[in-house]
Amino acid sequence: MKFLASLYRSPQTRTGLILLTFVVLVALAAPLLAPFSPVNVDPSGRLLPPLSRVLASSTQGAPAHAETALHVLGTDSVGRDVLSRLIYGSRLSLTVGFLAVLISAVFGSLVGCLSGYWGGWVEALSAWLIDVQLSFPFLLLAIFLLGALGGGTLAVVLVLALGTWVNYARIVRAQVLSIKHQGYVEAAHATGAGTLRILFVHILPNTLSPICVVGSFSMALAILTEAGLSFLGVGLDPSTPSWGTMLNDGRDYLLTAWWIATMPGIAIGVTVLGVTLFGEGLRELLDPRGLR
C-alpha cells in the first residue's frame, strides 16, 4: 500500500498512470464507447473528413435510433469509422504489447536463471545466441521472420517477445550469480531446500522490481514495433482494427485523407507516453539516485 502511495506522489508516475488507466478503460469499454462498428464497411461513405455527418443506416452499424450519425474523426478508405477503429485498436495494441512482454519476461528470466545457475555450456550458448541476435537490427529480424513464416497475431506476439527477452535474461542472470557468490545456495541445499525453492524464494523477489521497470519500457517498444510491422504489411492482418494497420491504410491516402494516418499516431503517442512515464517513475522510485 505504501508503495502505491509513493507511486502516486511522483508527478511522473501519476501522469503516466492516469494516461495508462485512461487507455485501458477505453480498451475495456470499447463496445460501449465506439459509436460505430469498427469493421463494417460503407462504400458510400469513404474518406470522409472528421466531423462529417451521414444518414444513419443499419449497414453502418450505427446506433439504431439515430437519424444521422457523426463520424467524429472521419472514415477510412472503405468507409469505416476512424474513431471506432481507434477505440477497438486500443484493445489489440494493449493485448499484443502485454502478451509480448509477458512471454518475453518469462522466457528471458528462465534463460537467465538457467545460464546463471548452471553456467558452463548453457551460459556460453545463451551468451552467443544473444550476441548473434544483437548483431543486427531487430526490426530486420522481425520483418524477416514474419515474412518468412507468415504473419498473424500469434506470430507478431512471439516476434515482439523476441525483441526484449535479452534484458530480462541479463537481469536475472546477474541476480543468480550474486546469490551464488553469497553462498545461499550451499546453505539452502544443506538445509534440504530444492533448487526450485531457492530460485523462487531468493531470486524472484529481488528481480521483480527491475523486471517491472524493464517491462514497462518493453511494452512501449512492443507497441511501437507492432505499429511499424503492421505498417509495412508484415504484422497483423490488415482488416483487424489495430493502430498499426490503420497507419498502413492511411499511408496511401496521406495526401487526400490525412486523418486516417494522423489519429492512430496520436493514440500510440499517448499510450506509449503513459507507459514510459510510468516506467521512468518506477525506476526512479526503485533506484534512489536523487537529484536529476
Place this chain on the structure above:
Amino acid sequence: MSASILEVEGLSISFGGATRRQLVTDVSFKVERGEALGIVGESGSGKTLTMLSLLRLLPRGADARVVRACFDGRDLFSLTPAALQDVRGREIAVVFQDPLTALNPVLTIGRQITEVLRRHFRSSAADARRRAVELLANVGIPDPPLRLRQYPHEFSGGMRQRVTIAMALAGEPRLLIADEPTTALDVTVQADIVTLIQRLQREQGLTVIWVTHDLALLARIADRVLVMYAGRVVEDAPAAKLFAAPKHPYARALLGSIRQDAPRRNRATSIPLTAADAGALGCPFAPRCAEARDQCRSVSPVLKVYGGDTRAACWALDDDGARGAGS
C-alpha cells in the same frame, strides 16, 4: 594599510529552496598577513562552506550573505564575475581535500597546471611548461617533464596532492586555503604534505588558512585557531592560548579527546553528533555540553573578547574568561 589580509564580518550561508536551512550564522574573523590560521570543526560545522563562499564557489542552491568580506582592502562580494576570476587562483588559491576528484581525469597534469599560468600570466606554451616543471620539482615530484604528460590516475595519492599544491601555487597567490589537505591520504603521507605546505609558506611568504577537523594537526602548525561549531564561531584564539587553556566547552572537549590523560568526566566527547541546525535558538552546543544551563538553551551566546586577542561565545565564562560556577 592594515595587517589583515582578509577580514570577514557577519557571513551567513543558507541552503535550500522550499525549506531554507541555515548552515553558517554570523561568522566573523580576521587573518593577518603571513599567518597560519587554523579553522577546526567537525563535519557539518560549516568551515568548508565558509571558505568556499569567499570565492563564490558554493554549490547550487546555497546563498551567502555578508556584512563585509575584504581581501586586501577589496570587497570580495561586490566583485564582477570577471574580477572574481582574476582573484581566483591568482590572489587566493585553494587546495581541496580529495586530489583524485579535484583533478580532471581526462586532462594531463601538465595541461591542468599550465592553464593556470597561461590564464593569469599570459605565458606562452613553452614558458608555461618550463614553469610547470619548476613547480612540480618544488613540491618534490621526481622527473617532472615525464609527469607533466601523465594523467591523474597515474599518480599515487600523496603525489596527487603535491600536484594540486603545485597547481594552486602556480598563480603565485597571496592566500592559500588548504581544505582538509591530508584527510584523504595515508597517515604516512600526511606529515610530508603538511611539512611541504609549511615550507612553501615560509619560502613564499604565504598566508595559509588550514581547514581541518584534526586539532592535533593545528597544534603543530597554526599561529591562530578558529573553532567552529554548527555554523558558528565559538572560539577564536592564538594557538598557544587555545591549547593551554581553551575557554569554550566544545574546544575543551576537542582538546580532551587528543590528550591521552583527559579526565573522563567530559561527557561531550562520547555523545554522537546529531545534525544541529545552525539557526536554532540557544547555544548549538547545549545538547552536548556538560555545563549547559537554562540560559544556554534559550539564548544564543555572543562572542566576547577576552584578553584582547581571544574571542569566545559561552555563557559559562565570566568577564575575565574564567569558567563560572555550576552546571
Place this chain on the structure above:
Amino acid sequence: MFSFAIGKLLRAATVLLGVSFLTFIIGHASGDPVLLMVRGDATAQQKADLRHSLGLDRPVLTQYASYVGNALRGDLGISYRQRIAVGQLIRLRLPNSLELAGAAFTTAILLGFALGILAALNRDRVVDHAVAGLSILGQVVPGFWLGLMLVLLFAVHWQILPVSGSGDLAHLVLPAITLALPTLGRMARLVRAGMLDVLNSDYIRTARAKGLSERQVLLGHAAKNALLPLVTQAGLEFGDMVGSAFIIETVFAWPGIGRMVVNAVLQRDFLVVQGCVLVTAAGFVVINLTVDLLYAWIDPRVRGR
C-alpha cells in the same frame, strides 16, 4: 591490447557465421523459391530441373557451405526475382542507405550534443523544457508516423520540400530528420544528464577556483567528460537507427537497401535478404569495434587495460 583485439575479432567472426546460418535455415524453411520463379503451369519436371540448376536439391549444409565459400569471395548469389547478382544489387543501393543513415546519425549526434549542453546550461528554464519535450516526442510516437506528419506539414501544406524520392539535398532533409529524431532526443537527454553530473563534480569546482573563465571551464574541462556517455550510447543508437531506416526508406521511397530488403522479404527473395543481413551484421561489428576504440581514446583510464 593486441590479443584483446584478436579475441574480439574471432568472436565477431563466429557471430557473423551464426547470423548467416540462422538466416539461411529460416529462409529455406520459409518456402520453396522455385515456386516463385515459375509460372503456374510449370510441370514437376521443369521445377525439378530448375531446382537442380540452382543447386537447391543438395543437402542444406552443403548449400550453406557453398554459400559461405562464395560469400567470402564476394559472390552472394543471384536474386530469384530480379535475376541480378545480389552483390550488385547491394552495391547499387547500399550507398544510398549509407548516405541517409550517415546524414541522420551525424545530425542526431551533433544536434543532440548541442541541445543537451544547452539544456544543461539553462536548467529548468524554457529551453530545457523545450528540449525535454522534443526528446519525449521523438520517443513516444512511431518514427515513421512523425515522418508522415512532417511530410504533411512541409510537403503538402507548405510545399517547401518534396514528398518522397531521392536526388538532391532537399529530398534528404525530411527522411534524415525523421530518422534522426528518436536518437536526437535520447542523446540530448543523456548529454544533459551527463553535463549536469559533470558540472557538479569536484574538478569543475577546482577549475573555477583556478580563475578560469566559464567558457574555458565548459569547453576545456566539462565537455570532454560529458562526451563519454555519449560515445557508448552512440554505438547502440546506430544499431537502432539502421533498424528504423528500413521503415523510413519505405515511407519516403528512398532507394536504399532497407526498402529492398522489405520488398525482398515480402516477395520471398531470400538470397537478397541473406546478403543484406550479412552486410548489415558485418557493418555492425565494425561500428562496435570503432566505438570501443574511440572510448579508449577519449578516456585514458581505459587504455591501461
